[in-house]
Amino acid sequence: MARNKMALSTRKYRLYEQNARLIKFLRRNPVMACEILLGIKLLDYQKYILNQSWNAPYSLWCCSRNSGKSFLGSILILLKALLYENQAIYIISSVGSQAQETFSKIEEIILRIGKTSSSIASLKDIAAGETVKSPACRTGFFMLKLDSELSFIMEAK
Numbered sequence: 001m002a003r004n005k006m007a008l009s010t011r012k013y014r015l016y017e018q019n020a021r022l023i024k025f026l027r028r029n030p031v032m033a034c035e036i037l038l039g040i041k042l043l044d045y046q047k048y049i050l051n052q053s054w055n056a057p058y059s060l061w062c063c064s065r066n067s068g069k070s071f072l073g074s075i076l077i078l079l080k081a082l083l084y085e086n087q088a089i090y091i092i093s094s095v096g097s098q099a100q101e102t103f104s105k106i107e108e109i110i111l112r113i114g115k116t117s118s119s120i121a122s123l124k125d126i127a128a129g130e131t132v133k134s135p136a137c138r139t140g141f142f143m144l145k146l147d148s149e150l151s152f153i154m155e156a157k
Contacts, residue, residue, distance in 0.1 A: 027083050030054045034075055037082060038109065039124035046072050070098070071116065074105040082126075 008016070026033035031047045034040050042050065049072060053059040063069050077089050093099040108114035109123070117123055 023083065030076075030079055033079050033083060037124065037126050038075065038078070039122040039126075040075060040109075040120055041122065042072075042075075050076060070102045070105055074102050074109065077102075078106055078109060 026036065030050050031042060034042060034050065046068065049061060049063075053061070053076060061069055061072075077091070080087055081089060091099045091102050093102075104114070105116050108116040109120075111117075112123060
């Protein structure tokens with residue numbers, strides 16, 4: 001019996017090709033990824049910071065108080081986790097409470113609870129559909145993907 005040379009149907013192949021093009025586009029345009037995947041519309045200075053920090057090996061944000069550094073950092077972390085598989089993302093700060101605040105903002109965006117998510121009227125649930133609360137870890141999430149697993153785990157000492 002002759003084997004079929006195509007493992008995928010033409011329709012399935014086109015679908016995978018379109019998905020790959022979309023992921024490639026979103027990886028090149030983090031501001032568009034923020035609007036499409038998360039439903040969060042950023043201010044102009046936040047768009048600039050996100051674009052400049054996206055592919056930089058090191059970035060330093062010199063912003064005033066209450067300018068949204070933790071919020072923008074949580075968006076950056078969340079987009080990297082959604083668009084790139086097998087990422088090791090660490091939240092490090094000189095004060096443990098600051099790292100916990102950034103992580104709680106990620107939790108609020110994903111779970112759509114709290115004051116962070118309630119202040120965003122256009123928040124989408126794509127991130128919530130891609131993650132699940134881990135019963136083994138009280139503060140972490142595990143990414144549900146076909147071939148990779150990503151976890152958000154924060155340890156407080």
